[in-house]
Each structure stands twice: as structure tokens, then as C-alpha cells.
């Protein structure tokens with residue numbers, strides 16, 4: 030075991046036992062598969078999500094409403110997985126990133142349904158925030174969300190979206206508010222859960238899970254929640 034884990038007071042016995050369990054799990058289950066990561070990355074990612082779910086590891090990534098998120102357990106799992114396979118780590122982390130906003134702000138039935146699906150590996154999550162002109166500077170985000178009858182119409186372009194193309198649902202960030210507030214430099218950011226039924230293109234011949242897929246979002250439903258800044 031990493032001596033940092035055993036000698037510093039930052040970790041509990043539960044963390045140390047998780048680290049032990051992870052090192053055996055990675056040796057048994059991840060090492061033997063990692064050589065295939067460079068082949069069909071989408072298929073490898075799907076199988077990692079299922080493997081992590083079967084071993085009840087996604088509960089360290091997907092938040093449980095009402096319970097504090099154990100960031101140290103999350104880091105221990107990430108460190109162990111990424112030691113052997115960055116794709117296995119991606120499979121783990123994206124289930125959490127793609128559902129975190131849902132865990133915070135979705136209505137109860139939407140929240141519980143999608144968190145359970147993500148935690149059990151039945152649905153693969155993605156997080157769509159970055160755009161061609163908005164990365165660190167989130168306030169430059171241009172994608173818009175407008176009410177259209179009983180759903181929302183989303184228009185914009187996203188890039189660098191991990192799991193694009195392989196995900197079953199996306200947490201999409203878009204502007205939703207009036208022009209006056211935008212002109213003062215404020216913006217209202219809403220977060221939407223989208224089924225994977227919009228067009229998603231990869232770069233020519235490149236189907237890697239973390240590739241720069243250009244994602245054009247045309248239509249989705251179910252706002253997750255939002256906040257003003």
C-alpha cells in the first residue's frame with residue numbers, strides 16, 4: 030500500500046481497506062484488459078462501466094443525495110484505476126461528473142432514476158460544458174436553451190466532450206435568460222439532461238472516447254436546474 034495512505038492522518042481504516050481492495054481488483058480485472066484499450070475504445074469503455082458497476086465501485090463516483098461525497102475514496106479509486114488504465118479511470122469519473130448536477134438540482138424522480146442507472150452501469154453519462162470559445166471562461170458560453178412548447182430547444186456547439194457518441198445521456202450547460210442580464214455580463218446557466226438522440230460527429234476516422242467530437246445539440250428535454258451569477 031502507498032505509505033502516504035498508511036502513515037498520514039488524512040485517511041481512515043475504511044480508506045486503507047478500499048485501497049487494499051482496489052490494488053487486488055486492478056491486478057485481477059484491469060491489468061488483463063488494459064492492453065485492449067487502444068482497440069475499440071467505445072466497447073472497452075462500456076465494459077469498464079459494467080465491470081465497475083458489478084463490483085459496486087461506481088458508488089464512489091456517483092453522488093448519493095443526502096450523504097456527503099467522500100472525495101478521498103474517490104481519489105483512491107481514481108489513482109488505482111489510472112495506474113493501469115486511463116480509460117478505466119475515465120469510465121469511473123465520467124459517471125460521477127455526468128450526474129453530479131443531477132444529484133444536486135434535478136427533481137426527485139428524475140434524480141433517483143438517472144443516478145440509479147448511472148450507478149448500476151445501465152446508462153453511460155457525459156458532461157457537456159466546453160465550447161469552441163468557452164473553456165475556463167464559462168461565462169463565454171454561447172449555447173442557448175429556449176422553451177419550445179412543452180420542451181426546450183437547445184442550440185449550440187460543444188467540444189472536448191468525453192464519452193461523446195458512447196454516452197446514453199448528457200448533462201448539457203446552456204444559457205437561459207433575458208438579453209438585459211446577459212449585457213451586464215451576468216448569465217443564467219441552466220443544466221439539461223439530454224437523451225443520446227442528437228447528432229454527434231467524431232473527427233474523421235477517430236472514435237476514441239476522449240476525442241474532440243463535435244456535438245451539435247438540437248433538441249432535448251428536462252431541465253435539471255440552474256443558477257444565476
Ligand SMILES: Cc1cc2nc3c(=O)[nH]c(=O)nc-3n(C[C@H](O)[C@H](O)[C@H](O)COP(=O)(O)OP(=O)(O)OC[C@H]3O[C@@H](n4cnc5c(N)ncnc54)[C@H](O)[C@@H]3O)c2cc1C
Nearest residue numbers: 155156157158159162163164165166188189190191192239
Ligand atoms: C481529455 C479531455 C477531456 C475533456 N472532457 C471534457 C468533458 O467531458 N466535458 C467538457 O465540458 N469539457 C471537457 N474537456 C474540456 C476542458 O474542460 C477544457 O479544455 C478546459 O475547461 C480548458 O478550456 P480550453 O481548452 O478552452 O482552454 P482555455 O480556457 O482557452 O485556456 C487555455 C490556457 O489559458 C489559461 N487561462 C485561461 N483563463 C485564464 C485566466 N483568466 N488567467 C490566466 N490564465 C488563464 C488556462 O489555464 C490554460 O492554460 C476536456 C478536455 C480534455 C483535454
